[in-house]
Amino acid sequence: MQSSAFALSPSIPLLRSRNSNPNPRCRILSTFSAVKPSVAPIRGCGASGGLRTVSPRLGGWVQALSSSPSPRQQDLVVRASSVPESAGESSTKSSELMQTLLLGSLFGLWYLFNIYFNIYNKQVLKVFPNPLTITTCQFLIGTVFVLFVWTTNLYRRPKITSSQLLAILPLAIVHTLGNLFTNMSLGKVAVSFTHTIKAMEPFFSVLLSALFLGEQPSVWVLFSLAPIVGGVALASMTEASFNWAGFWSAMASNLTFQSRNVLSKKVMVKREESLDNINLFSIITIMSLLLLAPVTFFVEGVKFTPSYLQSAGLNLKQIYVRSLIAGLCFHAYQQVSYMILSRVSPVTHSVGNCVKRVVVIVTSVLFFRTPVSPINSIGTGIALAGVFLYSRVKRIKPKTA
Template structure:
């Protein structure tokens, strides 16, 4: 190839690549679990030069920034996963510390919704995240989601107040079972045999852990199972909402924020009617408790609750649903282990084996879902 001695002309071509949408693949005390399609459009710029010398220069000069950018994104994603686990661990610890002595789960749940609503309003007011424009029809469609979201979080807190944190999260490993069952009933989705087989160790592991759990009681067990049912019902309703709604599409962060605010409004009269206002320092002192300890831990639990949900959605926008699901499985292991260490929870050999089997089943479920998804594609 001859090199031009006069001048070199460079042409820049821009190509837009449309990536497949991400959907929420799980439900947690998390929000982690609202199913919603997110479209992510990124531009990839390719530079071509008419001379081979110019091409070599462009390639050598762009490789270093590209590598640095890739490392930066990986480091940022790793930090997000760390924050996700950090906030979730401390939410469970602070929440359990309060519910163990301050037996007002409705009031504690309401406070968490109020704190989350304040944080969401702050994010919108400062422009950190764009405030959505909602129609009346959208609000009416979201209302059922808010109802089951409210009930799911309330039942989770009831369970945490009755049994050990590790046991509550072991029971919540049953979420895939409820997801498959409810999707079949309400959406008409049939799961392939390999997916159904992964439910066997999940159910068996939870059964073994329950039979050998030192803190077992039916109220705590039933509340945790009820939270599984309500959270997975929320996910099914979310799918129907996202496919049938009209108007501005909500991303997961805004949808979770709106649901949190609606939940705070829905639960407030219930909390006042069933438990009254229990966060007055004089009332807490009359119970023989330290107001500073109870109020600070309850406030921190609310902050951690909303924060880990938001970070969860930020991660979901950057990774595949299967990767997010695996991360959530690891998060549950971390929460169980940390709670056992902090609260010195007695764990028998069979109890530990049952928990391990259930969590292994959850991991297998996410992997099989990934493989069956590839076959369909």
Template sequence: MQSTAISFSPSISLSKKPISVPTCSSKFNPISLSSSLRFNPLHSSPKFLKSPIRCSSDSSASGNPIRSGWISGPPPPPEPESVDGVKVRATSVPETAGEKPEGKALGDTLVLGSLFGLWYLFNIYFNIYNKQVLKVYPYPVTVTVIQFAVGTALVTFMWLFNLYKRPKITGGQLVAILPLAVVHVLGNLFTNMSLGKVAVSFTHTIKAMEPFFSVVLSAMFLGEMPTIWVVASLLPIAGGVGLASMTEASFNWAGFWSAMASNLTNQSRNVLSKKFMVKKEESMDNITLFSIITIMSFFLLAPAAIFMEGVKFTPSFLQAAELNVKQIYIRSLLAALCFHAYQQVSYMILQRVSPVTHSVGNCVKRVVVIVTSVLFFRSPVSPINSLGTGIALAGVFLYSRVKGIKPKTA
């Protein structure tokens, strides 16, 4: 049954005797009585009768054949959905029916706002705890493996206890996901390398260059040529990052190029996902894909970490390095939990909003992370450095707004 625009007042009493209802003009019929409906005041929805009854009048204003009385028979053909542009929908609806969509919309808005808040909060704490660990423990490969290990444990826990649907993965899917896992490993590894070398605020300022790499890689491998508006939005991004780099107190080339390599690999992951994951399986939503990539990333990077840095996370090694074992373990665990949590929440938001809205939210998130990290670590920031960062972030915001504009076709 269709929803209605007509509500019956509870003060109206129904007569037991059948009454003759005159038929209105054919041009306008405000109330259409269904031939197969019976009104039951105990229920909000009408009941179907085995033998349908229809009511017709003994007069017609438009000259139609006259019918009288209560006639039992097959239902008449459905009336047109609209008469003279007026849609007629006759079914019973409570007077407060309009309140439910408003309440539901308010609830959805609160949930979405909470998700954005968690996304920002988890990202802030990840950067703070991660920087605290990398500042005294200069082994970014091991730190990255720990983050993937904790994420793998969380995913396994959710699948074992049915907190999230366990997917059925085929060998072909694993082969298709493998390149995504490789660039995912490299992207997070380069980010941690940069965070260990320069200030958090500078790393995220450089990472504002991600749109530039996205445009270049999409044009090279997907044939997606940018519009003039997109190209124009890249200019303030590049200029702002260059201005901030020239005046950054913690600048060094290792941190700079690590952040740039992170931009390249992260955007390569997006391009590869478009190129190789065009046909999305029913069980392969964004969160499931991220969970599988996390597990594969752990098994890919763990051997490399042992080969490159050795086993240097044991209590004996940390004590020999005169580090606070408990503090390092707790902060590493919290950073790993926040790392996995903020990416999970990010995908949950992406399922609720458009990619443009998500991109704008990501731009705002970067601003929040930069400001909070400067305040927490008391990083020295010059006015010119702040100006360069602001110009770069403004360019990112502009890019997120104009990248959906399609070029006009002749």
């Protein structure tokens, strides 16, 4: 009989003994091993036949009768065994397995959404080279999704003050610029080359942290930056789709995204319980739409209407469907990224981001049949290896006096 808690009643005989006792209550000598404190108090009888209460805190061996029971009392024993340790270990292993499977699924979704975003986004930008309009549409799709989630209470709507919005505004500005520059680069060069240049993000992170936060990089961090810079330079010299507009747009994307990370450290946002990373990203998405929509209207005009697309000889349904999928994947992969970051360390997340970049580069090369020379492949590989090395050496903490 296995149990973790018992409520013993005198009217229920638990075990009949070959020796009887006039008092039916004096039949129980409870022996417990490692029973939890939730056990109800047990009433037993001493040598005199009177009742006494045993404390419910039954850690180790607890004797319900007198300290020196008679042989007759010792013969009347109910053995109640607790849940074995193996059962607890099995439950713990099962829980750990479920957490590992959940984390693996999130990483898979992160990569999958990113792959679909880059493929469909590139297909749209090739036939509709208006990065301002495309970026605005992606923020619009993300905003509609956020409002739907908040309205239906699928996720708690945050309570935010005007001072918090003012502190978030710089983050929204650089977030808007970062995504705009990424789309500008994707429209000019191959997807694989854009992501190879974006491998330079650690370089800008170290540079901006040193300039604005006063963080001095270690020797190992500086050592890891060398293959990143060298690999990107080697890949750029041999890239078939290379042009300066695409190159500098990707570099500007690196600068703005890393500026966002530095600002998030420098500008301390007072968060309430409801303003977690996911809600913070949601608010930034809405603010980015409000910032970019007027600029798009004055610079590119309203060009995403059915009449304009048909006059340009474009497939209306194809453009809209691909743009919708790209916008949903754009918002989804960033949301999943924040979910992963809440479960793992920043270093682990950085390693996962490096692997994600490799997956996106390989997938885009295969899908678009991008011509890649051996030297270009070597340069890309060196740069990505440097990013991986950088993420590992960030674990090394400088020794303090």
